[in-house]
Amino acid sequence: MQLEQAAARFAADLAALWPEEEREGPLGLAVSGGPDSLALMLLAHAAMPGQIAVASINHGLRPEAAVEVALVERLARERGIPFTAMTLTPLIGNIQAQAREGRYSSLEQWAEATGLGAVATAHHADDQAETLLMRLNRGSGLPGLAGVRAALRPSSGRHALLRPLLGWRKRELEAVVAEAGITAVRDPSNTNPAFERVRVRQTLASADWLDPVQFAASAEHILEGWQALQWYAELDWHEMVMRDDSAPGGIGYTYCANVPRVIGIETILGIIHALGGKATRAEAARAWDRLWAGENASLGGVLARAGVEKVEKVGVPMRVWRFRPEPARGSVN
Structure with a gap:
């Protein structure tokens, strides 16, 4: 050439x-x-x-x-x-x-x-x-x-x-x-x-x-798919995550979980970050699995409580998870 x-x-x-x-x-x-x-x-x-x-x-x-x-x-x-x-x-x-x-x-x-x-x-x-x-x-x-x-x-x-x-x-x-x-x-x-x-x-x-x-082309296609998922996760955050300033510790988030697992993992990471914690995607994935099964989860200094509630904006019961800073050792929550 x-x-x-x-x-x-x-x-x-x-x-x-x-x-x-x-x-x-x-x-x-x-x-x-x-x-x-x-x-x-x-x-x-x-x-x-x-x-x-x-x-x-x-x-x-x-x-x-x-x-x-x-x-x-x-x-x-x-x-x-x-x-x-x-x-x-x-x-x-x-x-x-x-x-x-x-x-x-x-x-x-x-x-x-x-x-x-x-x-x-x-x-x-x-x-x-x-x-x-x-x-x-x-x-x-x-x-x-x-x-x-x-x-x-x-x-x-x-x-x-x-x-x-x-x-x-x-x-x-x-x-x-x-x-x-x-x-x-x-x-x-x-x-x-x-x-x-x-x-x-x-x-x-x-x-x-x-x-x-062609491997490089495939990686580019995967990146486009990943960017689309990030866009959806951003939408999930704005539509299904609500801040709660009355929570113990002064701040918390409520998440109405109703998206595919890969999206929800990104939303959980966003909540953990917003609460000042740190977690990996693998940790967020394990937390999603526990919460989806109705079990509480703890990661990155944040406690997540699983539940099912009727959500006014959608009019039907759905999974609602409440995220709060994990209480200090020895404290009563």
């Missing part, structure tokens, strides 16, 4: 996520020195020269990382692209999760400090296929099966996080880098079978009848 054609395709993919009329600053690119992110830099530079900036992060996990950051800096400087190097301090625990959290936090700080309009990463269709298969294997619900989002605005930051390459195969990105005469770095962890993602990647590679682009 010629760079000019590839750049035009990239520009169209980016515009679908980040229309030109909404842009208020340059596009920041997270570039590691691997073939995927180097292709992102080359495509963005060809499509929108003078409108991008590059950051490369040393996660402090491999001695080669400093050399890789230096490679990205040289390639960016040669093209007149503003460059920023970052270094993270590794923490004890889940290495990959810690690195991911630190990476996105650093990118948001970089975007804020340099006046960027958005930040893009090089996640592609093969990444999306791997993510979807891993989450299917874990029994993930719809939010997880929606995979890597093409556009996401993190709750902790104001800059959109974009993945404009989700419709691209890894081999296409490698071809872009090879045609530019650049030798990309190879992270050995990407071939280490100790990691689940690598095992899934190897399985996909051995089954050429599986199409990662």
